[in-house]
Amino acid sequence: MREGHIVKSFDEALRALDDAIVRMGGLCERQLGEAVRAVIERDSFVAEAAIASDKQIDALEREIDDMVVRTLALRQPMAVDLRQVIGALKIATTLERIGDYAKNVAKRAITLAQVAPVPPAYAFSTMGQFVQKMLRDVLDAYAQRDVARGDAVWARDQELDNMYSAVFRELLTYMAENPRNITACTHLLFIAKNIERIGDHATNVAEMLHFLVTGKVIGAERPKGEATSSAVVRT
């Protein structure tokens, strides 16, 4: 009876931790959506909303940190349970970083709304939606401990990297065509990079989920298609 009670308490603690992660993830999703929309629609108002969300996300991370420490101290979980708790801690850190990148996108969106000309940003729309879906899927996968779905997100990172590489090269050519594009394109470059990094972090969450459920490290090395650090555009 007593043992059952202890186990139940730990389960409750773990459920509370999961709820907090899902809430934090939901905030990140919304913030990312706003940040991407702010870039595409050149809407500073939406960008400000995305920037403001960051404080909530940071506060939730601290809350999760506290919950983890409290759970470890009071429940002293072992093996699989311990992996769940440490996993939650690591996922919270990753979500906080996603929030940081989204905030940075929003900040640059405000700047972009003030400069002209801004070259077409269609590609971001696709990239932005793609990453939003990656994030949503990996959070759902986490909530349901659905490893297959998490692994599918992991596999999609390659496609995102290809999208980013295309955007990167396109922006360099806009800059080469007209120096007046340089300021806007530089911000767009960093925006695209931030979105690509958010995808990387969604992929990291998928890796953590895989490990916390199976106890095994996912696949071999993750395929990397992002090769812009070696991109050269001849002008």
Place this chain on the structure above:
Amino acid sequence: MREGHIVKSFDEALRALDDAIVRMGGLCERQLGEAVRAVIERDSFVAEAAIASDKQIDALEREIDDMVVRTLALRQPMAVDLRQVIGALKIATTLERIGDYAKNVAKRAITLAQVAPVPPAYAFSTMGQFVQKMLRDVLDAYAQRDVARGDAVWARDQELDNMYSAVFRELLTYMAENPRNITACTHLLFIAKNIERIGDHATNVAEMLHFLVTGKVIGAERPKGEATSSAVVRT
């Protein structure tokens, strides 16, 4: 007697954890030094060495993760001790990210070594040395649990942000002057951004150190001088 023995064992576990963190930090320092030198001297050989270090750093992070989980499971530390162990875990995550940024700098250094012309990179030399010193100091501060020294690193981030802003603006003007500079300057922009992020992460380590020793969150909000996300260069 028995209690004394248990405490001693935990101290040993903690010391082993600290040693691993200091080793990991040392690798990051060396890698950053190589990456910065690779950019300045356009030396692909040194860049390759910096890239190769990343696997060692990642391996050490996994080792530290394992040590943390083992320490939590076997020693079941409470309060201050628990804070030390969780602190080590978070610092290892941060160092791994520093390694990632340094690797990215090194990758771009290889590309830069292949393109011409590359505008003068004096500013990076200063920025690079500045960040290396921040990292070295914060790691020494951690090893000695020297909060005052860690706090001093935290305070220096503002100066780094100012350096980065100056570099950012300078690079934009080079691009505007001559489209042939665009490829090189874009890589230099990302390199400078990566170095600035490494400084941010050194600052995060200082924050973690402050918290793990004092149990209090450092100062008020960290001052932010980095305003390039709103920089506009008129061309």
